[in-house]
Amino acid sequence: xxxHRTWPILIAALGLALGLFPLSAFAHLVSTGLGPVxxxxxxxxxxxxxxxxxxxxxxxxxxxxxxxxxxxxxxxPPVWLLAALVTALAFQAASLPVFVSTLLTIGLGILVSLDRxxxxxxxxxxxxxxxxxxxxxxGIALAGQAGSVLMILGSxxxxxxxxxxxxxxxxxxxxxxxxxxxxxxxxxxxxxxxxLLMLGWQLRG
Amino acid sequence: MKQKFALLLLAVxxxxxxxxxxxxxxVSGFMSGFVHPVSGMDHVLAMVAVGLWGAQLGNPxxxxxxxxxxxxxxxxxxxxxxGVPLPATEIGIAxxxxxxxxxxxxxxxxxxxxxxxxxxxxxxFHGHAHGTELPExxxxxxxxxxxxxxxxxxxxxxxxxxxxQRWPQGKxxxxxxxxxxxxxxxxxxxxxxx
Numbered sequence: 001x002x003x004h005r006t007w008p009i010l011i012a013a014l015g016l017a018l019g020l021f022p023l024s025a026f027a028h029l030v031s032t033g034l035g036p037v038x039x040x041x042x043x044x045x046x047x048x049x050x051x052x053x054x055x056x057x058x059x060x061x062x063x064x065x066x067x068x069x070x071x072x073x074x075x076x077p078p079v080w081l082l083a084a085l086v087t088a089l090a091f092q093a094a095s096l097p098v099f100v101s102t103l104l105t106i107g108l109g110i111l112v113s114l115d116r117x118x119x120x121x122x123x124x125x126x127x128x129x130x131x132x133x134x135x136x137x138x139g140i141a142l143a144g145q146a147g148s149v150l151m152i153l154g155s156x157x158x159x160x161x162x163x164x165x166x167x168x169x170x171x172x173x174x175x176x177x178x179x180x181x182x183x184x185x186x187x188x189x190x191x192x193x194x195x196l197l198m199l200g201w202q203l204r205g
Numbered sequence: 206m207k208q209k210f211a212l213l214l215l216a217v218x219x220x221x222x223x224x225x226x227x228x229x230x231x232v233s234g235f236m237s238g239f240v241h242p243v244s245g246m247d248h249v250l251a252m253v254a255v256g257l258w259g260a261q262l263g264n265p266x267x268x269x270x271x272x273x274x275x276x277x278x279x280x281x282x283x284x285x286x287x288g289v290p291l292p293a294t295e296i297g298i299a300x301x302x303x304x305x306x307x308x309x310x311x312x313x314x315x316x317x318x319x320x321x322x323x324x325x326x327x328x329x330f331h332g333h334a335h336g337t338e339l340p341e342x343x344x345x346x347x348x349x350x351x352x353x354x355x356x357x358x359x360x361x362x363x364x365x366x367x368x369x370q371r372w373p374q375g376k377x378x379x380x381x382x383x384x385x386x387x388x389x390x391x392x393x394x395x396x397x398x399x
Contacts (some may be wrong), residue, residue, distance in 0.1 A: 004306075033332075044234070048346050048347065048350070049346050052346075052354070057378075112278070113272055128277050169324035182268045183273065185268070186268060186271060186272055186357065187286060188352045189272040189273075189275055190275060190277045190354065190357055191277070192276055193276050193279030193349075193353040193356075194279070194346070194349045194353050195274045195279075196279035196280055196282070196283045197279050197282045197336075197348075197352065197353070198345055198346055198349050199283055199285060199341075200282060200283035200284070200285070200286030200287050201286055201345035201349070202345070203286070203287045204287055204288070205373045
């Protein structure tokens with residue numbers, strides 16, 4: 001089977017495997033004192049374990065060019081919002097393995113550092129996959145909280161800011177000089193390295 | 206002026222809610238992770254030497270070596286964290302200083318794959334030592350971010366120093382630094398064996 005066809009299937013299979021393997025989740029909430037929308041905004045920006053894989057995904061989108069960057073910007077926030085809302089409202093008792101974000105961080109960091117061109121369809125499926133898992137993770141963290149819907153909206157606003165700025169920035173700087181693209185790859189290896197250490201930390205307990 | 210002062214007073218008196226959050230330990234985790242690789246001279250020497258060697262070898266080793274080292278080092282850290290034993294870690298770290306210093310001092314130009322392999326093997330030792338030394342109670346994620354960033358910046362320092370290569374005297378200076386790294390490694394090897 002050609003590689004461009006196996007990518008989406010592999011990603012979908014991985015998503016199914018992770019979704020079918022529930023474990024306990026760990027949640028932490030941010031209180032800004034400015035109401036649930038800002039709490040959600042702060043929660044997203046301070047939840048580094050959720051932010052890091054999304055950051056890697058945005059960098060990957062930007063490295064794939066304008067069309068992919070726009071796709072990331074337009075697909076990620078709405079899918080993420082939907083996943084978070086559905087999880088927070090309909091599946092309050094749901095849980096995700098703690099290392100889902102970590103595995104995403106490692107995988108996406110490696111993809112950035114490899115800088116291998118993926119077909120647009122494969123990248124779109126990857127965005128959908130990451131958005132669903134990440135949104136689900138936030139939905140679980142915020143489920144049952146007062147004003148959880150507003151918090152999720154605040155988080156989505158923060159995500160939209162990141163999803164708009166990061167691919168655009170990556171696109172701009174990586175087109176300026178080849179070494180800046182290399183810097184992105186180095187940054188990707190750092191992200192993967194952080195993920196590996198986190199995995200060790202989580203397995204140590 | 207009075208209007209500005211009144212405006213300032215008003216702004217100060219109109220107390221807005223503070224931006225508190227319950228993410229305790231994040232900053233201390235980052236700082237202790239950031240300081241950790243810098244605090245041991247045996248680690249510093251090897252990491253700077255990786256950057257120096259990359260600068261001598263030029264593209265693509267210039268960036269491949271500093272990409273390989275943190276990634277494989279993180280894998281070594283992972284092994285250390287989950288309790289996989291690695292014998293003679295301190296000796297391996299000291300040998301990394303000696304070998305990498307020698308590579309810089311002699312301006313060695315092995316095939317790219319073997320340079321990457323050499324760096325990766327030593328990175329495992331460094332990572333493992335860090336993994337087993339990680340402090341309890343620190344924020345794991347921010348510690349890891351600080352740790353990987355500091356490692357990468359040490360490589361970047363090595364690359365920056367390696368830019369001296371452009372001048373004949375600079376080339377000599379870089380090779381001299383390689384000698385010093387090697388001697389430092391020998392000192393640590395003596396300490397590890399004693």
